[in-house]
Amino acid sequence: MTNIGAHKAIPISAAPVCPPACADCALRRSQNFSAIRPSELAFIEHYRTNTRLVEAGGTIIREQNPNGKLFTLYSGWAFRYKSLSDGRRQILNFLLPGDLIGLQQEFSDGAMHGIEAVTPVSLCVFPRDGLWHLFREYPSLGYDITWLCAREEGFVDDNLLTAGRRNATERVAMLLMHLYRRLDRIGLATKDEDGRFGSIEFPINQQHIADTLGLSLVHTNKTLRRLHKLGLHELKNGRLRLLNTRALEHIADYYDAPARKVPLL
Amino acid sequence: MTNIGAHKAIPISAAPVCPPACADCALRRSQNFSAIRPSELAFIEHYRTNTRLVEAGGTIIREQNPNGKLFTLYSGWAFRYKSLSDGRRQILNFLLPGDLIGLQQEFSDGAMHGIEAVTPVSLCVFPRDGLWHLFREYPSLGYDITWLCAREEGFVDDNLLTAGRRNATERVAMLLMHLYRRLDRIGLATKDEDGRFGSIEFPINQQHIADTLGLSLVHTNKTLRRLHKLGLHELKNGRLRLLNTRALEHIADYYDAPARKVPLL
DNA sequence: CGGACATTTGACAAGCTTCAAGAGAAGTGG
DNA sequence: CCACTTCTCTTGAAGCTTGTCAAATGTCCG
Numbered sequence: 001m002t003n004i005g006a007h008k009a010i011p012i013s014a015a016p017v018c019p020p021a022c023a024d025c026a027l028r029r030s031q032n033f034s035a036i037r038p039s040e041l042a043f044i045e046h047y048r049t050n051t052r053l054v055e056a057g058g059t060i061i062r063e064q065n066p067n068g069k070l071f072t073l074y075s076g077w078a079f080r081y082k083s084l085s086d087g088r089r090q091i092l093n094f095l096l097p098g099d100l101i102g103l104q105q106e107f108s109d110g111a112m113h114g115i116e117a118v119t120p121v122s123l124c125v126f127p128r129d130g131l132w133h134l135f136r137e138y139p140s141l142g143y144d145i146t147w148l149c150a151r152e153e154g155f156v157d158d159n160l161l162t163a164g165r166r167n168a169t170e171r172v173a174m175l176l177m178h179l180y181r182r183l184d185r186i187g188l189a190t191k192d193e194d195g196r197f198g199s200i201e202f203p204i205n206q207q208h209i210a211d212t213l214g215l216s217l218v219h220t221n222k223t224l225r226r227l228h229k230l231g232l233h234e235l236k237n238g239r240l241r242l243l244n245t246r247a248l249e250h251i252a253d254y255y256d257a258p259a260r261k262v263p264l265l
Numbered sequence: 266m267t268n269i270g271a272h273k274a275i276p277i278s279a280a281p282v283c284p285p286a287c288a289d290c291a292l293r294r295s296q297n298f299s300a301i302r303p304s305e306l307a308f309i310e311h312y313r314t315n316t317r318l319v320e321a322g323g324t325i326i327r328e329q330n331p332n333g334k335l336f337t338l339y340s341g342w343a344f345r346y347k348s349l350s351d352g353r354r355q356i357l358n359f360l361l362p363g364d365l366i367g368l369q370q371e372f373s374d375g376a377m378h379g380i381e382a383v384t385p386v387s388l389c390v391f392p393r394d395g396l397w398h399l400f401r402e403y404p405s406l407g408y409d410i411t412w413l414c415a416r417e418e419g420f421v422d423d424n425l426l427t428a429g430r431r432n433a434t435e436r437v438a439m440l441l442m443h444l445y446r447r448l449d450r451i452g453l454a455t456k457d458e459d460g461r462f463g464s465i466e467f468p469i470n471q472q473h474i475a476d477t478l479g480l481s482l483v484h485t486n487k488t489l490r491r492l493h494k495l496g497l498h499e500l501k502n503g504r505l506r507l508l509n510t511r512a513l514e515h516i517a518d519y520y521d522a523p524a525r526k527v528p529l530l
Numbered sequence: 531c532g533g534a535c536a537t538t539t540g541a542c543a544a545g546c547t548t549c550a551a552g553a554g555a556a557g558t559g560g
Numbered sequence: 561c562c563a564c565t566t567c568t569c570t571t572g573a574a575g576c577t578t579g580t581c582a583a584a585t586g587t588c589c590g
Contacts, residue, residue: 144412146414
């Protein structure tokens with residue numbers, strides 16, 4: 001039986017913690033993010049007030065009561081969501097290591113959204129107040145932040161196209177490809193021995209998928225099973241293995257742009 | 266008969282044109298946008314290379330072949346969209362006077378989207394290259410741009426919640442309220458004599474609405490008619506009149522945040 | 531008047547949601 | 561260590577929302 005997200009409950013202590021010195025940051029060392037000047041690195045390290053751990057399922061930013069802080073997600077998965085007053089929930093975007101969290105609340109006209117951890121998560125915390133100083137003293141970092149904001153908007157754009165115009169099968173194929181690609185770019189995808197199939201950790205459950213794609217839980221399950229029976233993917237022990245990326249891309253009508261390195265705050 | 270968008274084809278010359286001096290900009294004078302220092306205003310005027318007119322239905326940014334320019338929409342309506350290869354189209358967001366256009370392509374990882382004019386549109390044009398200079402020399406403007414980016418992401422967030430989780434009636438109610446509110450904030454809504462009902466110019470047709478909400482044209486029409494029969498709105502001669510905003514808000518489950526002034530580039 | 535385009539309506543089909551219930555896996559407490 | 565609870569996944573059946581097809585009406589424009 002395929003069982004998504006049937007991973008053991010990971011103790012919060014299992015989350016890799018952000019090291020004290022940004023120079024030791026595993027994300028930066030991975031070379032998957034754009035390079036940065038030493039002075040900027042020093043500023044970031046100084047700007048960061050502390051780190052924080054959130055347990056799986058925990059709240060990072062409350063939907064109704066944002067806290068005004070900024071975070072960089074160091075390890076783990078989280079998601080942004082909005083909900084209607086009767087409880088219907090829409091996941092707007094998944095947040096993966098390296099993503100900047102909380103920008104929208106900093107600015108946006110109170111258009112509330114919440115952020116919740118999927119796995120145990122570790123975060124670098126930046127105070128709200130420092131942002132203006134950053135823009136003034138380190139304009140290149142300000143530019144990077146705008147870059148990240150535009151990139152995230154691009155993800156939401158894609159998700160809106162998906163929810164608005166793709167059917168259930170296309171939606172699921174899209175999501176699998178999208179998440180695989182994002183993880184791959186930050187070095188979190190692994191290849192089989194023969195290099196044919198890639199796989200990633202996949203900590204979300206079918207309810208998350210349904211809430212992301214604007215589908216019901218039941219229909220999400222049936223669609224997932226259909227794709228599985230077609231031999232396009234495999235989902236077990238909390239890992240996703242893509243068995244036919246070409247077919248998935250084709251179904252989703254989704255072809256990736258060439259990857260550019262992403263800034264990291 | 267209610268006929269949406271049955272407005273006369275407006276000659277392109279009818280679009281109010283951006284004045285040569287930014288100090289004379291009708292948007293700025295309207296006091297609906299956040300104030301700015303004279304030095305910044307001077308920079309913007311210098312940064313702007315020229316103005317441009319686009320006819321109704323014309324292309325501002327091609328979906329497949331972005332031009333790398335930045336624009337501020339001075340007058341008229343436009344929209345951002347993405348489409349699938351078989352032609353299905355999703356409108357991501359409407360662009361109204363004061364909105365900054367083209368930021369995402371400047372940054373985003375090639376996540377293509379097109380921008381099309383609904384009405385005749387006049388634009389202020391800024392070159393791609395100047396943006397970095399702006400961030401370095403006028404950090405407050407860089408900050409404003411990030412603000413605008415986060416705000417637009419907020420709109421897309423809302424639209425995603427709508428497309429993903431609201432039913433057809435809720436979606437239509439949402440869109441009517443959303444557009445009315447946005448126009449109202451920039452001073453483009455007018456009140457009846459008795460001040461009870463507000464109305465706005467409404468140049469989009471039912472196909473636009475369907476493409477925004479992720480519905481079919483036919484179902485959009487039927488939903489619109491239902492709301493009309495309930496006496497919630499009136500749509501004729503290219504104007505939208507809201508007859509019961511409370512009911513529309515309630516149906517859409519959409520209550521606005523207090524308006525803050527928006528920056529203008 | 532004829533052609534192009536937007537709106538409107540009805541009938542029917544399809545996709546998706548909801549309801550209901552069972553199976554599997556994991557955690558808990560005796 | 562096992563019964564018990566909880567959570568997630570899975571499947572079938574029925575119903576409703578929405579999409580598709582088709583055609584008529586209305587409006588604008590040349």
